Amino acid sequence: MPGAGGDSGRLVQSVTTLIFNTRVKKTACFDHLVQANVRNKKLLKDAVQNITAKGITNYTKGFEFAFQQLSNTIVSRANCNKIIMLFTDGGEERAQAILEKYNADKKVRIFTFSVGQHNYDKRPIQWMACSNKGYFYEIPSIGAIRINTQEYLDVLGRPMVLADKQAKQVQWTNVYLDALELGLVITGTLPVFNKTKTKDDRNGEHQNQLILGVMGIDVSLNDIKKLTPRFTIGPNGYYFAIDPNGYVLLHPNLQPKNPKFQEPVTLDFLDAELENDIKVEIRKTMIDGETGERTINTLVKSQDERYIDRGVRTYTWAPVNGTDYSLALVLPKYSEHFLQARIGNDIQQAMASTWGKYSPSFMHCSVFARPFFIQTGDVSDRK
Template identity: 30%
Template sequence: MLVRIFTYLIGGDRSPEIQNMACTNKGFYARITSHEDIKNKVFEYIKILARPMVLYQHDHPIHWTPVYVGGKSSRYDSQMEGQLMTSVTAPILDRRNHTTKTANLLGIVGTDVSVEEIQKLVPPYKLGVNGYSFIVDNNGRVLYHPDLRPLPGNANYEETLKPRYMSVDLSEVELAEYDGPAHPFNNSLLLDLRHDMIDQKEGETVFAVKIHYDNMKRVIIRKHNYFYKSIERTPFSLGLALPEGYGMYELLAEQEIKHSIINVTEYFKGNKWKIHPDWVYCEYNAGSEKWFSTPEERVLHFLTRTGRPGWKWMSLRPKSRSSQHKQASKPDKDSYYCDKTLVQSLVLDALVTDGFDKRGGNGMRKEDNQNPIAILMALLHSYSRKNR
């Protein structure tokens, strides 16, 4: 492996030996004689390291930080503090077609990314009630995981969590069943999983882990199937954990909105309905100026749009078409994402349960007996009312 040596002589006379050491090892030599020289000459190494990327037109290297606490979020406490974030940066190199190419570093571009936005890319409803996803970086540190969460109620938790949440390892949140040195099987498989994800390999494995319930008051042991794969052009790997036996069957229950006889918004009148707070049914691009006070208001807005001419389901996340030198155009700002399967399943739930509170007795009418889903939902509704 090539090692470059950069040498700096502070004050004193010239030193041919130190200069020769740097030049022989493809480094850089500088003599610092004043405070003004420190910044200018020390950072010369950046130009040296950037030179191959400029001369050979390589892609700009992209750097992602570990997770840290910052920004604003209402997810964790009432003070809107403690959103988990990661940052991505890349150098801007001078690639102009000069007669003599120079490796000039023009600057650094970067942005902060909310971990909540990254989690949206893996719809939790597709993983089942006990399945979950997680991401680790190339050091085995967790970007997000169900057991990676701040501690609400701590007045200074933004300061106390920042160093802690930059160094949580996968082996600290995935608790493999371990019965001591005589039975290290599960723990070894966990470490193998961690090692493969660090190396950004693709694969799958299965082993038993400890799962907690009721705010860690109860613990059970359950076998999980793990599937993992690297995320292209990032130091991260995505993992999926599914309890053993999951994935064999899928329940498909949707109401095609286009074929609905009446306007589907009729099923969502009043304020006696709620949607899952962590599921993304529909949303506009981050650059949109549209704002909604509740998730229910946003869903109702998109349900209204589905009845208009020209409606299209955008089940893939939109990519901005604007260049980095221009402000996003109006179509980019108004682009949206809408999960067709999830929204139409919600409409079916609303259709089947429509009017339950208005019906007497066991909540069923004679004509409902033809619909087995309606019978099941009515019985569940009747049972819940009796046990209130």
């Protein structure tokens, strides 16, 4: 029972799975819709493997529970697709009363799948799909699972094609390892629509409403890092970015040792750092696209990851316009100031009499400033 919500360019998918006969049971440990991230989907897939079919199917109880799950979604999003997928070997019940009660406005699409070879009447589940803006599919064998379970995307894509430019928003993938040795990359994608008009004797002229595919462009994380002022942050300061699922796009600890080409590199922000309650709150506000700043006491790992120390860090974050990412800057207290002096004024730099708020303006490079030392108040160049 998945649902996808789009809000201000942000795409957040939620999903859960249920099993029912005369009673409804959850397949995993979730009591509600959860984010469709890698971890949650693995838990749901593992739980589905343990399902055993038995008993008589009561569609009324199953659909009622599913509609309640969708109505209890914490965040109500505009322009979203709410769908219920029913996999069954057939039945005589239409569950018409419960569908009219919860889905009279047809805002929830229902897709039904007849699984396996059987002699049950398929017309009831066909009616469920066709009367609720969905579609009916047959899965006669294991080999047909992938083909038939992907065709529902054509139905979901029709409103997107009709919306045209309003639906063409760039969506960004998770971080993954590029097969052409570009390193870690993300991909920006846009849908490609087929809006040509065709004519036939039965329906006359009509416009196609199909998604042909997706076009995309890869962006290397190294190229993104080059755009950041990494030399002006100072020692032990860093920046990071996360996506709507809380996975980091940029972070000093995003260093996968054995990444696989087929799998995204998913590192949650709370796993990238030493977790505490305040960081959980920071993660939530960043996902919600808010701007904020917090100064906290936290545990800090050394760069060689051998030691842990306590320190004070200031987290400042804001959403990145035109994307679904949120960017943050983390600074220790001693990096919140910089010397206000001309590069040539060595005495003023040494005395550090004037301080300014924000971050150091020096570069960690010997090309920009020669080292010096102080002897009895005089500044001398060290050759």
